[in-house]
Amino acid sequence: MEKDYIEFKLPSNVCYIESVRVFIGKLSETLGFPKKRTADIQLALDEICSNAVNHGSMSTESGIKIQITVHKRFLELMVSDTGGKNTKNWFTPEKLAEIQARRTPEGEGGHGLYLIECLTDGHKLQANKYGGTDVTILFNRTNEVG
Template structure:
């Protein structure tokens, strides 16, 4: 039996680049409320923007459409699903193109396609993609409550002698 989220937030936006920022703001607010760190919130915002931007550019081309965003709030993680109803693509082929980057290549020589998926995988703990009458990208990020803060051993005040 699949674990049910404590809360589920649903958002539907037009498949237009103008509305991607709305999703970033919503995810930022949800993640902040859950207790994610600043860096993890920034990672979530970038990953969800990539998923939405992919849907805007590839799912509907120049046609009208909408993107559905589901944010499942769990005690230990945030699961974000970005769904479009555009034509599906060969998921395995795109994933094969999204492998590690060659750090020795000049920026202008890097492949243009597949970087968004690579970026999402780099920033999230888990990324799942399903395609059946559209594409569903699930982004999962766990809350890291037990990590030691940076500079935790740094002196809090300086004494002069």
């Protein structure tokens, strides 16, 4: 297998994220990721989808795109939003980095990107052509099957 590709498009509403989290959990199990790593993958995807919906969408109709690529040596997940320009919650990659720099354990927010850094084997935030952000995260497949 060179690589397999799965894509979802969801309305920008947090009520749909749980279903995707369950899906990626089952997929990770199928690919042979250990239970603890599967939980990490689920949490990381939850965090970036929540950010995309809450801080990268103008409205429910904006939608977010989730691209899952199963490579031989790693699992790649990318979540794309269209940007929440002119909305008070809009986070650009730069603003996300700034929020993370100010993060403290006592704070109620700003933990998402920090968790992504902790949980993944690689991540990238990039502005996209739609005015939003593409967040890509990688998980190495070491002893996994498939």
